[in-house]
Amino acid sequence: MLIEAIKLTAKFKLKETPKGLGDLFQTYREIVNFLITYAFENNITSFYRLKKETYKSLRKEYPKLPSHYLYTACQMATSIFKSFRKRKKKGKAKGGPVFKKEAIMLDDHLFKLDLEKRLVKLSTPNGRIQLEFYPAKYHEKFKDWKVGQAWLVRTPKGVFLNVVFSREVEVRELKAFVGVDLNENNVTLSLPNGEFVQIITHEREIRTGYFVKRRRIQQKIRAGRKRKELLEKYGWREKNRLNDLYHKLANKIVELAEKYGGIALEDLTEIRESIRYSAEMNGRLHRWSFHKLQSIIEYKAKLKGVKVVFVNPAFTSCLCPVCGGKLSPNGGRVLKCSKCGFEADRDVVGSWNIRLRALKMWGVSVPPESPPMKMGGGKPTRYEINTLHSLYG
Numbered sequence: 001m002l003i004e005a006i007k008l009t010a011k012f013k014l015k016e017t018p019k020g021l022g023d024l025f026q027t028y029r030e031i032v033n034f035l036i037t038y039a040f041e042n043n044i045t046s047f048y049r050l051k052k053e054t055y056k057s058l059r060k061e062y063p064k065l066p067s068h069y070l071y072t073a074c075q076m077a078t079s080i081f082k083s084f085r086k087r088k089k090k091g092k093a094k095g096g097p098v099f100k101k102e103a104i105m106l107d108d109h110l111f112k113l114d115l116e117k118r119l120v121k122l123s124t125p126n127g128r129i130q131l132e133f134y135p136a137k138y139h140e141k142f143k144d145w146k147v148g149q150a151w152l153v154r155t156p157k158g159v160f161l162n163v164v165f166s167r168e169v170e171v172r173e174l175k176a177f178v179g180v181d182l183n184e185n186n187v188t189l190s191l192p193n194g195e196f197v198q199i200i201t202h203e204r205e206i207r208t209g210y211f212v213k214r215r216r217i218q219q220k221i222r223a224g225r226k227r228k229e230l231l232e233k234y235g236w237r238e239k240n241r242l243n244d245l246y247h248k249l250a251n252k253i254v255e256l257a258e259k260y261g262g263i264a265l266e267d268l269t270e271i272r273e274s275i276r277y278s279a280e281m282n283g284r285l286h287r288w289s290f291h292k293l294q295s296i297i298e299y300k301a302k303l304k305g306v307k308v309v310f311v312n313p314a315f316t317s318c319l320c321p322v323c324g325g326k327l328s329p330n331g332g333r334v335l336k337c338s339k340c341g342f343e344a345d346r347d348v349v350g351s352w353n354i355r356l357r358a359l360k361m362w363g364v365s366v367p368p369e370s371p372p373m374k375m376g377g378g379k380p381t382r383y384e385i386n387t388l389h390s391l392y393g
């Protein structure tokens, strides 16, 4: 049986922030910046070398600071310098690297988490302190997960403890793939048993609704803080609503794919080149959406040991899944093959081709497709998103 480790970061907001914490943020930033400059001037990308060459002098300068802060600062400095070097090579960075954020990296010596009591014990220059935090999303879920490293981050909204949790999951046997075609208003699935399932999401209506709301605010209130606050408020509401939608969708997709062990999605990194999306997906928000939904599917699939693969999205709705011939529009969203006469809804064609591509790519033995399949003229079983429950399951 194959075992795989998966990781997830949870955000805990601290209830109060003691005064000493502000000093710690400042000290830490000073140290990281000293280390970055040192790494930059001496061109050091190795964590061990950076630590070796700077540890003694830093120890002297900050005698009360627990030593593991110096270790994590070295880790942060090396990774910041490395990414700076990468950007510089591409001509995207000027001057020297600087660390401006208020963030402290913590390893397991510096903090102890108590999920049950919602407490974190933190080592500081003034000894161990206890901090209370609010429950996070998925809070209950993490109880039996392993705690990895963490970050203490100060934002205008408060101080957060971001903890990386990890867990081992059993990987299921990969028997076949469920092909998933993500569209703005529906998600269509092609199942290995020849069935098609379509979930109507109404995402476009939700988006249009919020778009109109924001438009009205912009027309009514010309400028000022109130306008900004209202726009932000509705922006958050829209994101939350879509997030809920994506969790519901992802749960259903993973549930349907569980017994087959595999999910095939389109590789959206190629989205710019894809002709098919150019009209439907112009706009950053959409891209945010699709990436977000994909990452939720990926994460939920991982938790269940289901494999997710990405296939080339080009021409998935132009070629006949039965004979490989060219498809042409035949009224509405229906496509017809000029070679074999196969006819189906374009979303059905898309999801079917995505599934077939995954089979080819992954060399899973392909049982002969039986055209024209069980589906009556390519009619999928339809579900409304509102009838799917198990939110955040």
Ligand SMILES: [Zn+2]
Pocket (backbone or CB within 6 Å): 320, 321, 322, 323, 324, 325, 337, 338, 339, 340, 341, 342
């Ligand atoms: Zn055909």
